[in-house]
Amino acid sequence: MVIVTVYVHVKADCVEKFIRATRENAENSRKEPGIARFDVIQEAENPTRFMLIEAYRNAEAPAAHKETSHYMKWRDAVESMMAEPRTNRKYVEISPDESGW
Amino acid sequence: MVIVTVYVHVKADCVEKFIRATRENAENSRKEPGIARFDVIQEAENPTRFMLIEAYRNAEAPAAHKETSHYMKWRDAVESMMAEPRTNRKYVEISPDESGW
Numbered sequence: 636m637v638i639v640t641v642y643v644h645v646k647a648d649c650v651e652k653f654i655r656a657t658r659e660n661a662e663n664s665r666k667e668p669g670i671a672r673f674d675v676i677q678e679a680e681n682p683t684r685f686m687l688i689e690a691y692r693n694a695e696a697p698a699a700h701k702e703t704s705h706y707m708k709w710r711d712a713v714e715s716m717m718a719e720p721r722t723n724r725k726y727v728e729i730s731p732d733e734s735g736w
Numbered sequence: 737m738v739i740v741t742v743y744v745h746v747k748a749d750c751v752e753k754f755i756r757a758t759r760e761n762a763e764n765s766r767k768e769p770g771i772a773r774f775d776v777i778q779e780a781e782n783p784t785r786f787m788l789i790e791a792y793r794n795a796e797a798p799a800a801h802k803e804t805s806h807y808m809k810w811r812d813a814v815e816s817m818m819a820e821p822r823t824n825r826k827y828v829e830i831s832p833d834e835s836g837w
Contacts, residue, residue: 637780638777640787654830657830657831658830658831661830661831661832662831665832673831674829674831674832675829675830675831676739676827676828676829676830677827677828677829677830678825678826678827679738679826679827679828680826685830686741686827688789724779725779725780725781726777726778726779726780726787727777727778727780728775728776728777728778729755729758729759729762729776729777729778729786730758730759730762730763730774730775730776731762731766731775
């Protein structure tokens with residue numbers, strides 16, 4: 636598995652718009668065969684900051700995700716909402732093992 | 737829900753020991769009624785760095801977790817393995833909604 640955490644900081648007046656666009660992308664992403672999980676969470680004390688936790692079943696799945704129409708729609712929709720560039724980190728699963736995702 | 741992400745940096749010679757202790761804690765934690773998920777992931781490019789993603793069903797569940805014997809065993813076992821103090825951030829769920837965790 637490949638687990639990607641994406642850190643997003645949006646402009647204060649874009650929080651609701653960002654949530655709407657990102658919920659739609661997450662719901663569609665979870666239907667992709669290569670995606671085990673696609674979670675979106677919001678910092679409790681700083682609601683302009685979000686994390687996406689994207690769990691891919693194999694090494695090819697992240698690139699396949701970036702070719703979907705829902706990803707490209709999201710990417711374009713949120714471009715002007717960013718307060719700063721997104722950052723990400725890549726992880727491997729320790730627990731649960733692959734079958735638990 | 738209360739989602740807590742915990743960032744852990746362990747000493748290089750403690751990686752395997754940390755994984756063993758943390759797997760055991762995660763497996764037991766997932767049996768707690770207040771815990772929806774308890775994931776442990778390891779940074780792909782820096783294997784001494786880990787993230788725990790702890791999804792609690794309500795505001796009381798994090799304190800209940802800290803009173804369990806498996807948590808206290810883990811806390812004591814990993815104390816000497818830390819390269820620096822653990823940090824954490826608190827989040828709320830955006831997608832999926834509570835029923836999806």
